[in-house]
Amino acid sequence: MSRFVAITAVRDFESRVRQAITGALHGELQTLSPDVLQRGTEDVFNQLTGAPPEVIVLGPGVNPDDALKLATVLDLQYPEISLLLVADPSPEIVLRAMHSGIRDVVAPEIEVNELRVLLERACLAAASRRRGMQPAAESGQQRGRVIAVMSPKGGVGKTTVATNLAVGLGAVAPMRVVIVDLDLQFGDVASGLLLEPEHTITEAVHGPASQDSMVLKAFLTVHPAGIYALCAPQKPSDSDYITADHVTRLINQLATEFQYVVVDTAPGLGEHCLATLEIATDGVWVCGMDVPSVRGLRKSFRVLKELQLLPQGRHMVLNFADRKSGITVQDVEATVGVPVDAVIPRSRNLPFSTNRGIPVLQGNTRDSATKGLKKLVARFDPRTESLPQNKLHRRVVVS
Structure with missing residues (x-):
């Protein structure tokens, strides 16, 4: 205390x-x-x-x-x-x-x-x-959990899931959560959280901030929900000056100071994404309920398994879920080879909240999408860690 x-x-x-x-x-x-x-x-x-x-x-x-x-x-x-x-x-x-x-x-x-x-x-x-x-x-410094939010393709709501996950974890551990926008060219965490950052990741990985965690904190942006954010560069060209080694050092710094480090990665398996997976404790895979998204995720899992880069904690999120899409949850699980842990149905509230820059978990919105996001957050809540895995992976249903 x-x-x-x-x-x-x-x-x-x-x-x-x-x-x-x-x-x-x-x-x-x-x-x-x-x-x-x-x-x-x-x-x-x-x-x-x-x-x-x-x-x-x-x-x-x-x-x-x-x-x-x-x-x-x-x-x-x-x-x-x-x-x-x-x-x-x-x-x-x-x-x-x-x-x-x-x-x-x-x-x-x-x-x-x-x-x-x-x-x-x-x-x-x-x-x-x-x-x-x-x-x-005697110091016995404990590292925080590094949660990589990923998707092999864009347009599946990965940033929406990442920002809501960070805000939800902010209620679990106030001021002990930081979200990092690692989509270095076209990251949307700043707009998703309605932030106008004074500093970005470009400044955080160069100069004194890269050597001192206390200096690094001065480059973070505080969000009203009780979390910190490190936003993407203002110019896409700045991504050329950020290497995989920069990403590794940055995330390691943040993991020593925060209980949760949520990393919103770029679509695909670029060098920055792979660098994140090497030190991530958890991976959150976001998949849409369409054939290209499901097949892309299956290929992604195969590649990461060959590279031995699959984090110990694996969490599968099915976004834009709809019974009328022609694909069932069972179809997705059979194709990808892993169970679906959280389902986020199609919702009018999610696009509206994204356009406003206020995540649904920041407010009091009640619908099935909010319920799905809360279920994802609960998987990282220490109070639920004692639950058996079969309880955590209980069959989900698309309403």
């Missing part, structure tokens, strides 16, 4: 901090009076309850000199704690804060969404520093 401490007497700001924490950041907030700053770090920690804090917010309504003095001592004694100073971010204050070990200086009128992002990044920074302080044998 993340722990937050705010030293302030401004109730409006305290309320905003609580709103930022609730729902997205797991943890609780303890508020202390600004008077505590004058009594030193020992008195501060004597008043704390529960687990040691990960983030301490200094202000607003505190004396900047007292806050910076406390920050200097905390940075020396407890370097694993992230410190935020709430004050007018003048150049002088920012410079003094940097020398005192303050992570960020924010204005008192900061909005809740911006505050949520800063607190999440402060928690990640604190966790990173704690790992760095542990001996290598």
